[in-house]
Amino acid sequence: MPRIFFLDVTNRDGDQTARIGLAKLQKTVVNLLLGELGIHQSEYGFPFSFHEVPYLNANLALQERGAIRNIILEGWCRAIVGDVEAALRDTKARHFNLSISTSDQMIQNKFRGRYSRSDITRMMTDAVDAAKQGGALTVGVNAEDASRTEMEYLVEFAGAAKTAGADRVRYCDTLGCDDPFSMYDRMNRLAKAAGLPLEVHCHNDLGMGVATSIGGALGTIDAGYDAYINTTVNGVGERSGNADLLSCILALRHSPSCRGRELLSPRIDLAKAWRLATYTANAFRVPIPLNQVGVGANAFAHESGIHADGALKDRRNYELYDLEELGRGDPSCEPTGREILTGTHGGAAGLAHVLQQELGVEDPPEERLRETLQLVQLATLSTQDTLTAEELRIIWEHPDLAREIVALPSPT
Ligand SMILES: [Zn+2]
Numbered sequence: 444m445p446r447i448f449f450l451d452v453t454n455r456d457g458d459q460t461a462r463i464g465l466a467k468l469q470k471t472v473v474n475l476l477l478g479e480l481g482i483h484q485s486e487y488g489f490p491f492s493f494h495e496v497p498y499l500n501a502n503l504a505l506q507e508r509g510a511i512r513n514i515i516l517e518g519w520c521r522a523i524v525g526d527v528e529a530a531l532r533d534t535k536a537r538h539f540n541l542s543i544s545t546s547d548q549m550i551q552n553k554f555r556g557r558y559s560r561s562d563i564t565r566m567m568t569d570a571v572d573a574a575k576q577g578g579a580l581t582v583g584v585n586a587e588d589a590s591r592t593e594m595e596y597l598v599e600f601a602g603a604a605k606t607a608g609a610d611r612v613r614y615c616d617t618l619g620c621d622d623p624f625s626m627y628d629r630m631n632r633l634a635k636a637a638g639l640p641l642e643v644h645c646h647n648d649l650g651m652g653v654a655t656s657i658g659g660a661l662g663t664i665d666a667g668y669d670a671y672i673n674t675t676v677n678g679v680g681e682r683s684g685n686a687d688l689l690s691c692i693l694a695l696r697h698s699p700s701c702r703g704r705e706l707l708s709p710r711i712d713l714a715k716a717w718r719l720a721t722y723t724a725n726a727f728r729v730p731i732p733l734n735q736v737g738v739g740a741n742a743f744a745h746e747s748g749i750h751a752d753g754a755l756k757d758r759r760n761y762e763l764y765d766l767e768e769l770g771r772g773d774p775s776c777e778p779t780g781r782e783i784l785t786g787t788h789g790g791a792a793g794l795a796h797v798l799q800q801e802l803g804v805e806d807p808p809e810e811r812l813r814e815t816l817q818l819v820q821l822a823t824l825s826t827q828d829t830l831t832a833e834e835l836r837i838i839w840e841h842p843d844l845a846r847e848i849v850a851l852p853s854p855t
Pocket of ligand 1: 456617644646681
């Protein structure tokens with residue numbers, strides 16, 4: 444039976460969003476926490492970009508050591524041979540998504556008539572071929588602006604991708620202009636006609652990013668193929684954002700058209716959903732809205748008399764799902780007394796205290812402490828924030844890889 448998988452693009456679409464971004468160590472922790480949630484794949488960066496290369500390779504090494512688990516790390520490239528060759532040469536990444544615009548709007552007004560539809564198809568198949576010949580294990584092909592692409596050409600494009608060896612095609616609702624019904628219909632037709640699994644990538648310009656994602660995934664499933672929903676943590680992403688990861692999972696678990704169908708991988712475990720949402724919000728410096736699905740401060744709050752009375756009698760009166768399912772429940776206390784933190788200007792004694800408090804490390808050797816302190820200082824240089832326990836653990840347990848992640852790469 445076909446299934447729905449999640450492919451999170453926080454470290455690509457989220458990271459490229461105007462005004463916000465993540466340090467490489469923060470991207471690393473996002474990969475780690477996504478793996479703990481049982482998310483199938485993380486689009487973890489840009490392997491043709493020089494400043495991403497050390498981080499991308501170090502994260503693969505962390506995966507080999509078991510520090511990042513249960514997740515495929517995949518790089519995003521333009522669907523041009525040059526990007527693919529650079530990615531294969533400079534990184535050990537072997538899972539890729541290759542992107543090119545397919546709508547007449549973009550072919551005529553972005554590429555300014557330089558390419559015909561057949562040129563676009565050929566560039567894509569050449570890029571897929573280069574990736575496969577170079578040892579890529581999976582290749583997804585992204586039809587950018589698929590929503591505004593004529594169906595006949597989209598089917599032809601997807602069929603050519605499949606023939607070239609692509610494992611799936613990404614239907615990109617790049618402008619967020621589809622709706623759940625149009626998405627169901629178009630992706631159902633595309634999957635049937637092209638005969639391969641599809642990814643659904645939705646933006647939120649009409650406020651329907653989650654709904655269109657669910658519609659597209661169900662259309663694909665009902666055509667008999669696996670679907671891969673692209674999401675971001677807390678819905679961060681270009682303009683009005685992408686489909687929110689937690690909202691999509693909860694919709695598949697609890698909405699009438701989905702529940703009971705066993706569409707989701709049993710590996711998905713939301714016990715870390717709260718931590719992932721709060722970590723990512725802090726890292727992006729984008730607060731979680733009060734009414735955010737599942738993780739907002741009001742998601743399980745009841746004040747009005749009728750609601751409070753009903754929720755106290757039986758939580759199901761006013762709560763659709765359980766807060767414990769999402770890793771909520773423990774009171775979170777902001778420390779108000781003395782705090783010893785570590786950061787750019789930290790010293791050895793403070794760091795030793797934090798190591799003991801956060802990781803239970805007792806009396807670390809002096810040389811190890813000095814090395815860790817340098818890495819902590821480097822790591823916090825770009826964020827000007829104090830380290831979290833997850834970040835400190837990576838630095839402490841994998842100093843060689845942490846150095847690659849936090850050091851500024853030299854321009855090539
Ligand atoms: Zn996007």
